[in-house]
Amino acid sequence: MRFSKSLIILALSAGLAACGDSDKSSDNMDEALEEMTMEMGEMATNHQFMVEVVNLTAAQPFSPVAVIAHTEGMLWKIGEPASEALEIMAEGGDNSELLAAEMTMQAASAESPLPPGEQVTLTLTTGELDSLKISLATMLVNTNDAFTGLNAIDVSSLAVNESLSRTSFAYDAGTEANTEAQGTIPGPADSGEGYNEMRDDINHVAMHPGVVSQDDGLTNSVLTSQHKFDNPVVRITITRTQ
Template identity: 50%
Template sequence: MSSLSNFKKSALILLLASSLAACGDNDNNDPIEDQEPVVVVEPEPVVYEFTITFSNLTAGQPLSPLSVIAFDETAPWQFGETASIGLEMIAESGANEAYLSDENALASASAEGPIGPGETTTVTLSVEAQDVLNLSFAAMLGNTNDAFTGLSSVDVSTFAVGDTLTRTTLAYDAGTEANTETAETVPGPAANGEGFNEIRDDIIDLITMHPGVVSNQDGLSTSALGAGQKFDNPVSKIMIERTQ
């Protein structure tokens, strides 16, 4: 019995050794350094491109370079609210650098130069696709104290390539400078006065509808503006097209 028992033990040991050797040949137990690394490929972001066509509909108001901002939730300006410093600078001088760097901007773009009466220009804006995507526009009416035009918020989230939208725009008062129309305070070619001034001397200090130019021919003797600078709404037209 002892010899048989020893034989069984020896056979069992040989069987286990054979099984372990077979397991050692299994590819799944190769050292980690011999395995191919797993490469994770990040998807390329989807980029939307919009072409904006901007037309000046006035007879005597040059418009500053159109400023375009893409955002998701918080618009750069809203009717009835206080103008930001960036919008104040546009409305009083046409300078748009501060406005275009708005903290909520996903992307921004500017026309190359001012748009004269009856003229049209285009702006191209590229921005990564978002579930919520809006565009905002602003440009100064040059022969005024602080008038500007534009659109606060246009939802373009669902635009497909080739989709277009056309809107006309009204004249707004930034509420940052009194509408004195004096030669010292109107920066446009009709007066060549001061542009941006950090002092806010308008008693309202809110974005409202602009009351229009009075002019020196209509009783405001100190005005540097004449009938040629008067305007009616709408003052501009904006066409938005998704081109990519």
């Protein structure tokens, strides 16, 4: 809620008048006005972050990138089962459940997939700065359930116009076997099935072992050697702009 300066003065004047006349009333009012104005300014301050995402792969489009601001929680933990929201995103590229996660304070999503070698910039605006973290997730769509991103990166100490840059690896959601088989991959290499609620893999998040492909002897794979990827697969730069 925003208050005008005139309303603040009126409220302070009424309070001081009730205390009786004093030579110090004017000084007290000035000090109180300054303090209250600063407090209201802090309450009204928005903190803005620009998040630039670069796809470093040769032939792995990313699903629409999801970015969230939060103060608690993580999107995933190595060695633990993926949440349903992460599974849906990692198998089919749908980030809507991640964006709506309980820990999410503010969120932004790219409007379309991110092609190999290209970049997209998203903006997050929040009124909270203490313990503020930013997380990001996106699927490598020419895979069964590979994803990448950033997990709870603390940005609370970033000054305005200061940036931090990170690269990230490909992770395996562990919810769908990496068969590379026809009909199982939602990306343009196959246009197959996306999310399937059945889990038929190790059922915990791990580093992704990589694509095998038909060129390297996986005869039922719809992928070729061009779909292979080296780590890191993404570069992310976060800049505080306000």
